[in-house]
Amino acid sequence: xxxxxxxxxxxxxxxxxxxxxxxxxxxxTRAKVARGAPLAREDFARWQRSLFERGWxxxxxxxxxxxxxxxxxxxxxxxxxxxxxxxxxxxxxxLKMIGPILMRFGSEAQQKRFLSGILSGDxxxxxxxxxxxxxxxxxxxxxxxxxxAGGWRISGSKTWTTYAQYAxxxxxxxxxxxxxxxxxxxxxxLVDMTSEGVSxxxxxxxxxxxxxxxxxxxxxxxxxxxVVAEINKGxxxxxxxxxxxxxxxxxxxxxxxxxxxxxxMAVAAGRGADPEIVAALAGYEIDIMAIEATTLRLxxxxxxxxxxxxxxxxxxxRGTEIQQGLTELMMDIAGPAALPERESACVEEPFENAAxxxxxxxxxxxxxxxxxxxxxxxxxxxLGL
Amino acid sequence: MIHFDLPSDVALxxxxxxxxxxxxxxxxxxxxxxxxxxxxxxPRLWSAMAELGWLAAPLQEAVGGLGLTPVHIVPLLEALGxxxxxxxxxPAMRCAATLARALPENEAATALEPVLSGERIEVLAEGAEGxxxxxxxxxxxxMLLGTAPxxxxxxxxxxxxxxxxxxxxxxxxxVAAEAASVAAFRLLDGQAAARVCFDGAxxxxxxxxxxxxxxxxxxxxxxxxxxxxxxxxGLIDALYRATLDYVKLRxxxxxxxxxxxxxxxxxxxxxxxxEEARSMLxxxxxxxxxxxxxxxxxxxxxxxxxxADNARRxxxxxxxxxxxxxxxxxxxVGHMVKRLLVLTQLGGSRGAHLxxxxxxx
Ligand SMILES: Cc1cc2nc3c(=O)[nH]c(=O)nc-3n(C[C@H](O)[C@H](O)[C@H](O)COP(=O)(O)OP(=O)(O)OC[C@H]3O[C@@H](n4cnc5c(N)ncnc54)[C@H](O)[C@@H]3O)c2cc1C
Numbered sequence: 001x002x003x004x005x006x007x008x009x010x011x012x013x014x015x016x017x018x019x020x021x022x023x024x025x026x027x028x029t030r031a032k033v034a035r036g037a038p039l040a041r042e043d044f045a046r047w048q049r050s051l052f053e054r055g056w057x058x059x060x061x062x063x064x065x066x067x068x069x070x071x072x073x074x075x076x077x078x079x080x081x082x083x084x085x086x087x088x089x090x091x092x093x094x095l096k097m098i099g100p101i102l103m104r105f106g107s108e109a110q111q112k113r114f115l116s117g118i119l120s121g122d123x124x125x126x127x128x129x130x131x132x133x134x135x136x137x138x139x140x141x142x143x144x145x146x147x148x149a150g151g152w153r154i155s156g157s158k159t160w161t162t163y164a165q166y167a168x169x170x171x172x173x174x175x176x177x178x179x180x181x182x183x184x185x186x187x188x189x190l191v192d193m194t195s196e197g198v199s200x201x202x203x204x205x206x207x208x209x210x211x212x213x214x215x216x217x218x219x220x221x222x223x224x225x226x227v228v229a230e231i232n233k234g235x236x237x238x239x240x241x242x243x244x245x246x247x248x249x250x251x252x253x254x255x256x257x258x259x260x261x262x263x264x265m266a267v268a269a270g271r272g273a274d275p276e277i278v279a280a281l282a283g284y285e286i287d288i289m290a291i292e293a294t295t296l297r298l299x300x301x302x303x304x305x306x307x308x309x310x311x312x313x314x315x316x317x318r319g320t321e322i323q324q325g326l327t328e329l330m331m332d333i334a335g336p337a338a339l340p341e342r343e344s345a346c347v348e349e350p351f352e353n354a355a356x357x358x359x360x361x362x363x364x365x366x367x368x369x370x371x372x373x374x375x376x377x378x379x380x381x382x383l384g385l
Numbered sequence: 386m387i388h389f390d391l392p393s394d395v396a397l398x399x400x401x402x403x404x405x406x407x408x409x410x411x412x413x414x415x416x417x418x419x420x421x422x423x424x425x426x427x428p429r430l431w432s433a434m435a436e437l438g439w440l441a442a443p444l445q446e447a448v449g450g451l452g453l454t455p456v457h458i459v460p461l462l463e464a465l466g467x468x469x470x471x472x473x474x475x476p477a478m479r480c481a482a483t484l485a486r487a488l489p490e491n492e493a494a495t496a497l498e499p500v501l502s503g504e505r506i507e508v509l510a511e512g513a514e515g516x517x518x519x520x521x522x523x524x525x526x527x528m529l530l531g532t533a534p535x536x537x538x539x540x541x542x543x544x545x546x547x548x549x550x551x552x553x554x555x556x557x558x559x560v561a562a563e564a565a566s567v568a569a570f571r572l573l574d575g576q577a578a579a580r581v582c583f584d585g586a587x588x589x590x591x592x593x594x595x596x597x598x599x600x601x602x603x604x605x606x607x608x609x610x611x612x613x614x615x616x617x618x619g620l621i622d623a624l625y626r627a628t629l630d631y632v633k634l635r636x637x638x639x640x641x642x643x644x645x646x647x648x649x650x651x652x653x654x655x656x657x658x659x660e661e662a663r664s665m666l667x668x669x670x671x672x673x674x675x676x677x678x679x680x681x682x683x684x685x686x687x688x689x690x691x692x693a694d695n696a697r698r699x700x701x702x703x704x705x706x707x708x709x710x711x712x713x714x715x716x717x718v719g720h721m722v723k724r725l726l727v728l729t730q731l732g733g734s735r736g737a738h739l740x741x742x743x744x745x746x
């Protein structure tokens with residue numbers, strides 16, 4: 001695998017990351033990530049604790065809020081090395097979504113109250129944007145918040161809420177003014193999951209996991225101090241949130257990790273030298289290189305002051321296509337060995353998760369703005385069509 | 386010479402019966418209940434299916450069959466595929482078709498009677514690619530050595546017909562389940578399978594069934610492939626129809642998502658995938674009637690490559706167009722996707738079928 005960032009400083013930085021991971025990553029977690037097995041809360045939690053103690057848990061946060069002060073280039077390197085060494089990718093709902101929003105728009109009191117818990121992992125956040133009727137068309141959301149003394153009362157339901165079963169907080173988009181243009185009547189609120197009126201139904205996915213949930217909000221009280229910044233400005237904050245870390249959405253580290261796993265699996269299947277597979281893997285390596293080069297090119301333009309907007313949608317589209325293509329290749333290399341139910345006693349290592357990962361990763365082109373929506377954004381906002 | 390006759394009345398009758406059967410017995414909650422059972426438990430609807438004549442349908446009358454040609458049973462199998470049926474109909478058909486050719490008629494009739502009546506399940510068991518089950522003679526007995534790693538329908542089978550090599554020639558040996566070591570499990574689509582180890586199993590030399598130059602096994606293999614392809618074709622059609630309904634119903638941005646051109650193009654592609662699959666399936670089913678094994682192999686492999694490719698396209702599109710709903714366990718779509726993955730991974734890789742296609746030119 002060709003790495004593009006390999007200057008002397010880059011290499012020293014890589015060494016630093018490697019030493020830390022070697023000393024701190026729990027072997028059980030490492031083994032699960034290396035095999036593509038589903039991860040439990042504890043896998044995330046204990047890795048987050050290690051990163052937190054080292055001061056590396058929030059690569060993109062400013063130093064004054066607890067970030068490590070890394071450059072964008074260092075963040076890409078860290079991401080790549082961490083993936084390569086089979087660390088679990090931490091869920092981004094606190095660290096990449098609500099944390100940065102609170103830093104930018106939240107009150108001082110909110111920052112004081114929440115940022116440290118996001119860093120340490122003492123608080124686990126989930127994202128309550130999507131609703132049964134509001135997916136791609138998020139602005140059509142209908143969960144209502146009604147003004148009451150000292151705060152708001154929320155009623156409605158959210159869905160596809162990832163890891164809500166682990167979360168004690170959820171940040172929600174809610175409608176606070178039904179009379180105005182759709183985007184202008186939405187607010188963002190922070191809801192304590194233990195509040196009266198919050199309930200949850202797990203949704204089983206086709207790979208058998210239950211990583212998403214439906215959340216019901218039945219007349220849930222939210223005090224004024226848990227509203228993010230201004231009422232009816234939630235859409236602006238939501239858009240800012242989706243733009244966070246947008247140079248990372250190509251998922252280069254994730255793709256390289258997957259490519260490495262597919263290669264290992266080909267060897268395990270006795271097909272490491274099969275010309276068809278060797279060619280396919282080389283093709284994917286070049287695909288990843290193209291996305292990495294594009295990321296770096298956009299990044300240096302942005303650092304030189306060029307305004308980069310919706311162009312980054314291309315990173316999401318291609319990154320997810322590469323990852324989904326690789327899971328398919330992995331499954332085909334495994335062949336029938338990937339078919340036994342993974343709980344059964346007859347699984348064949350290391351192939352037991354290949355088909356499951358194919359199934360699970362269909363989500364990549366659906367969530368966070370589907371690839372159809374991303375192409376629409378590119379065509380509309382960048383190409384001017 | 387291939388004809389594209391419309392399905393006969395018999396074929397349509399079988400299909401309609403199957404569709405009704407599936408509607409009555411295979412709603413998702415009913416299916417979930419069946420999946421909760423241990424894999425080695427006898428599949429609940431097996432004897433009902435046998436009574437409907439489904440297993441006997443493709444066999445000649447002299448061995449207890451109904452004498453229908455493959456083209457006639459394809460619509461039935463499409464319906465069973467789309468219905469996500471868990472009973473091992475195709476593996477059992479494949480086994481029966483093999484035996485009907487390998488055994489003399491009267492023996493075949495006797496051997497098949499309890500199978501066709503639904504009294505018990507018998508399936509073929511083969512070694513992995515490059516690791517065949519081997520047979521050696523020891524006096525007047527034949528001893529087996531080897532493992533069949535994944536036998537579809539093997540979990541609740543009463544007996545296996547081990548496909549073994551004796552001095553380089555293929556033979557079939559019937560081994561009762563008690564005489565082998567059987568580990569039952571489910572595949573990711575829920576169907577029950579088994580890993581069967583034959584080490585130490587044996588039979589009298591006179592009971593080993595020679596396969597005249599591989600003719601019976603080859604035919605059975607092609608029959609099994611066409612059966613699985615019919616299931617695939619039924620599933621592609623079912624995914625297409627479910628997705629078409631969904632994009633007409635699901636509204637975003639104030640209109641059905643089927644009004645967006647990006648969605649329309651994907652639907653058009655799914656339609657193309659379905660039509661091609663149906664056509665290739667028909668070719669392969671007609672080719673099964675040919676006694677020219679090379680011609681048969683060539684068309685079956687061609688169909689297999691095309692239908693498996695189209696199944697992949699269709700399942701990706703179906704999930705994508707269902708959005709979040711598409712990745713859940715709550716709609717039939719997710720179950721169909723898993724079933725298609727399993728069907729297209731069994732029975733030989735894409736590369737192997739491309740090779741067989743080229744080699745039989
Ligand atoms: C595993 C998973 C985890 C998720 N986690 C979260 C979470 O934690 N929090 C959260 O808030 N949400 C989450 N989501 C929700 C996710 O963001 C939505 O699924 C996504 O926005 C798509 O919405 P939808 O599922 O309603 O599909 P729909 O919007 O109904 O889309 C269905 C299909 O129509 C297409 N389509 C829609 N509009 C157009 C158009 N204008 N032009 C062309 N094509 C169009 C889509 O691309 C898609 O293929 C998650 C989803 C999944 C699958």
